[in-house]
Amino acid sequence: MRILLILAAILWAALARAQEDPDPRLIRAADEVALAYVLTGDSRIDETSLAGLRGISRVLTARTTVEPGEPIGIDLDRDDLSLLTFLYWPVSDDQPAPTPQAYLRLNKFLRSGGMILFDTRDGDIAGLGGPDGAAALQRLAAPLDIPPLAPVPDDHVLTRTFYLLRDFPGRYQASEVWAEAPPADAAASEGVPFRNLNDGVSPVLIGGNSWAEAWAMDENGLPMFTVGSGLEGERQREMAYRFGVNLIMYVLTGNYKSDQVHVPALLDRLRQEEVIQ
Amino acid sequence: MNALSFDPLLPWPFVGAVALLALMIAAWSLWRGLRGWPWRGLAGLAAAAALAGPALESGIRNKLPDIVLLLEDRSASQSLPGRAAQTDAAIEEVTRQIDALPDTEIRRVSLGDDADGTLLGTALTRALAAEPASRVAGVIAVTDGLAHDAPMLPAGAPAPVHVLRTGRPDDWDRRLVIEEAPAYGLIGEPVTIRLRIEDQGAVPEEIADRPARLRISVDGDDAQSVDLPPGLSAELQVTPEHAGQNVVSIAFDAPVSAGPELTDRNNAAAIQIQGVHDRLRVLLVSGEPHAGERTWRNLLKSDANVDLIHFTILRPPDKMDAVPVNEMSLIAFPTQELFMQRINDFDLIIFDRYRVRGILMPQYFDNIRRYVEEGGAVLVAAGPEMSSVESLNLSPLGGILPARPTGRVYDRAFLPRLTEEGQRHPVTAGLTGAPSPDGRDAAGDSWGRWLRMSQVVPNPRAQVVMTGANDEPLLVLDRVGEGRVAMLTSDQVWLWGRGFEGGGPQLELLRRIAHWSMKEPELEEEALTADVSDGLTVTLTRRTLDAAAGPLTITLPGGKTEMLPLAQAGPGRFTARWTAPGPGLYRFADDQITRVIALGPASPREFEETVASAEAFAPLVEATHGGVVRLSDGIPRLRTVREGRPAHGQGVGGEWIGITPRDAATVSGMTHRPLLPGWGWLALIAGLGLAGWLAEGRGWPRRAA
Numbered sequence: 001m002r003i004l005l006i007l008a009a010i011l012w013a014a015l016a017r018a019q020e021d022p023d024p025r026l027i028r029a030a031d032e033v034a035l036a037y038v039l040t041g042d043s044r045i046d047e048t049s050l051a052g053l054r055g056i057s058r059v060l061t062a063r064t065t066v067e068p069g070e071p072i073g074i075d076l077d078r079d080d081l082s083l084l085t086f087l088y089w090p091v092s093d094d095q096p097a098p099t100p101q102a103y104l105r106l107n108k109f110l111r112s113g114g115m116i117l118f119d120t121r122d123g124d125i126a127g128l129g130g131p132d133g134a135a136a137l138q139r140l141a142a143p144l145d146i147p148p149l150a151p152v153p154d155d156h157v158l159t160r161t162f163y164l165l166r167d168f169p170g171r172y173q174a175s176e177v178w179a180e181a182p183p184a185d186a187a188a189s190e191g192v193p194f195r196n197l198n199d200g201v202s203p204v205l206i207g208g209n210s211w212a213e214a215w216a217m218d219e220n221g222l223p224m225f226t227v228g229s230g231l232e233g234e235r236q237r238e239m240a241y242r243f244g245v246n247l248i249m250y251v252l253t254g255n256y257k258s259d260q261v262h263v264p265a266l267l268d269r270l271r272q273e274e275v276i277q
Numbered sequence: 278m279n280a281l282s283f284d285p286l287l288p289w290p291f292v293g294a295v296a297l298l299a300l301m302i303a304a305w306s307l308w309r310g311l312r313g314w315p316w317r318g319l320a321g322l323a324a325a326a327a328l329a330g331p332a333l334e335s336g337i338r339n340k341l342p343d344i345v346l347l348l349e350d351r352s353a354s355q356s357l358p359g360r361a362a363q364t365d366a367a368i369e370e371v372t373r374q375i376d377a378l379p380d381t382e383i384r385r386v387s388l389g390d391d392a393d394g395t396l397l398g399t400a401l402t403r404a405l406a407a408e409p410a411s412r413v414a415g416v417i418a419v420t421d422g423l424a425h426d427a428p429m430l431p432a433g434a435p436a437p438v439h440v441l442r443t444g445r446p447d448d449w450d451r452r453l454v455i456e457e458a459p460a461y462g463l464i465g466e467p468v469t470i471r472l473r474i475e476d477q478g479a480v481p482e483e484i485a486d487r488p489a490r491l492r493i494s495v496d497g498d499d500a501q502s503v504d505l506p507p508g509l510s511a512e513l514q515v516t517p518e519h520a521g522q523n524v525v526s527i528a529f530d531a532p533v534s535a536g537p538e539l540t541d542r543n544n545a546a547a548i549q550i551q552g553v554h555d556r557l558r559v560l561l562v563s564g565e566p567h568a569g570e571r572t573w574r575n576l577l578k579s580d581a582n583v584d585l586i587h588f589t590i591l592r593p594p595d596k597m598d599a600v601p602v603n604e605m606s607l608i609a610f611p612t613q614e615l616f617m618q619r620i621n622d623f624d625l626i627i628f629d630r631y632r633v634r635g636i637l638m639p640q641y642f643d644n645i646r647r648y649v650e651e652g653g654a655v656l657v658a659a660g661p662e663m664s665s666v667e668s669l670n671l672s673p674l675g676g677i678l679p680a681r682p683t684g685r686v687y688d689r690a691f692l693p694r695l696t697e698e699g700q701r702h703p704v705t706a707g708l709t710g711a712p713s714p715d716g717r718d719a720a721g722d723s724w725g726r727w728l729r730m731s732q733v734v735p736n737p738r739a740q741v742v743m744t745g746a747n748d749e750p751l752l753v754l755d756r757v758g759e760g761r762v763a764m765l766t767s768d769q770v771w772l773w774g775r776g777f778e779g780g781g782p783q784l785e786l787l788r789r790i791a792h793w794s795m796k797e798p799e800l801e802e803e804a805l806t807a808d809v810s811d812g813l814t815v816t817l818t819r820r821t822l823d824a825a826a827g828p829l830t831i832t833l834p835g836g837k838t839e840m841l842p843l844a845q846a847g848p849g850r851f852t853a854r855w856t857a858p859g860p861g862l863y864r865f866a867d868d869q870i871t872r873v874i875a876l877g878p879a880s881p882r883e884f885e886e887t888v889a890s891a892e893a894f895a896p897l898v899e900a901t902h903g904g905v906v907r908l909s910d911g912i913p914r915l916r917t918v919r920e921g922r923p924a925h926g927q928g929v930g931g932e933w934i935g936i937t938p939r940d941a942a943t944v945s946g947m948t949h950r951p952l953l954p955g956w957g958w959l960a961l962i963a964g965l966g967l968a969g970w971l972a973e974g975r976g977w978p979r980r981a982a
Contacts, residue, residue: 030729031728031729033567033568063592063596064591065564065593066566067565082775109775112775113575113775162592162606249591252567252568252570259578267611267619
């Protein structure tokens, strides 16, 4: 019986390999830089993720050259991740862990330059000692090849890929955001105010600010969730949008902004060489 | 060999005590006025001596024969006219004379060529170390004295060192000395070679002041002539024109005179200057952030030799938000400076999904076009925007782009394939995992597929090396003026990097495209490479886009030519192995391409200096009282002299050199004989004691006084 099942699985894999075209949704992801989110099985969370990514896609389209298409929900157990660039993963207590095959695909995705934003959506209660998303996050992310993490430092390129940011608020703005730790020997180089991190983008970002809820827009482009209160709340929502823009720019351009500080020096060198000649 | 040794019966202090006691008794006897006191003292001392056990040791000695080291220099410089015969005659005569001496052996050390020249010093040091110093009676070196390891010559030797110098007094030579030549040079920047002509030996008067006519040629081009008088340093400016080896050959003809110079092999030199690029500067212009952008960044930033200036349009001019400028991190790019003033400093400009949206002004594109025509490079990686009204093809740059979009975009999966030309083109040839040309392999056996490309009509003279959907051109390469342009009609090469359907060699492909644009010699379509494997054997590889490659014409250093057929080793690759008859400068050519290589040392070290001179040996010869004898004056006679005496001189029958017999011997046994037997000692002591007793007159009745 088991052998039959394995045979069937192999046959199915072979068929899947020979299939004429990949999933059209994924083709779209590759063509349009469509943002993707993990389907958790909880329809309320999934709808929020969709609305959130749709919201930030609209903000990107309105303000930047990046014009993502309609967001794509990803079934980790089924979908090929190699066409994706960015994956939003809301963490909930009762979501089932993906299969080992899915983790293989996820690890390959992370290795080949993809990025996952884990959102524990508990920025309001985390760290107070009560039940928060930490346990669920640990359960889901443990099998992933994640490098050592550290809170995002003040000079991280994420703070200036498009907007200048100090923190990364979503619907909440309390908790810290974690990214790959800078190498121990990274130091501020002379004349450059920022650390010279390697061009690799941190494969994961982990935070609990429930960004999708802050970004979420309905069909008419109206916000779906309240953020904070009054004008200050709207300011926080704007900051959440700015974080979203910076995040996608970071995913797409890597350390581009970090390197831009070297450009004047490079041009200076060109000028000097001309004088010498 | 005899010696006295002691073998005391009791420890030394006891023996000493006995001797002391004897002396005290003698002193006491003297004080008492006893007449026999000397006898008493002597008896005591004899007892002490008996206790010390004196013995006579003698060895058995065997005489050892003396050794004469005969160093025979058979290096290439000894093959110059006349020297070999001189050497043979000298060796024969010296051997005969040494053989005639009693108890003398010859150790012959023959010295050939080494890659580093003639290593006389090393050979001599080694030969001396191999023999016992006490037996070496002389060292005779038959050589022209041209040691290339003079510092290795020993400072002294246990016996006279004689140099029998070959060569004739009227030997002379004119040679080319390269004082300074760089091994590397930046392409397009002149490098300086310093050289001079040097005359050595007895230069005939009619030659001495006449300048030499130098012929200088770079990579086998037509030679330029310069007259250079001997003894003057001249500086020569040479500009490496291409990457890889630039061979500068410099030579002058042997001066014509009654007595020819020793050799003309040191009249030429081939200097190989490796042409290198300065740091490559790449300007990457991304029209919008997209998933493939980091692929370019990874590629260009991982190359330590590339300075990357990257420029992404993060916000188009037509989009605004209400965010104050000081909360934004956008920097206006110095477009005027980059595209107008500094453009010639760049080796490559990459337009990555660039759409013409009013950021770069039309005159910039005009300038880019001029830049390419003057030798620059542009690479366009186009997304679907190329098929839109914002296409780069509609800018002034469009005139030089290798393909024109039709406006149609294929939005389906396709497998990139190499065209027949692509299999030969170095940019795509040999990419791992390429699908087979007949197109029968299933998806998954080879590269992954891409999902989108634009339809283009390639320029007729452009080369289509890869095709995609519907066999439409995917990668198109072209040359414009002196520059190069490449166009990738899809932006989805990053899918290979992500491993979609197994992925593909995306970094390698992009690296090759970029470096081909920057004219890296390894990626030239028409190339002739020569790998010198060992010494004179060379493997020639002709890379071409044509289906066949004709035979190569080889021009030998003497001017003769030879034909060498090539055999196909792969698509567009033709090879042959060939062994040159001797060192020198060889030119390989077919109807398109010429390559000059220097095989072996053009002027081997042996022939750098050729006029015989024993100067290097002078300190050693002097320190050992030896002599330098010119073989052109005849072969000296051999004498024996005492150590430390002059071992070289002028006799009635001509010059002589001396060796010092060493009288070395070996001890093969030892005897140990006591000086006196036990009873002898007893008799001696007793006799002395008795003598003392008698002297005191105790034996006879006391006479009445």
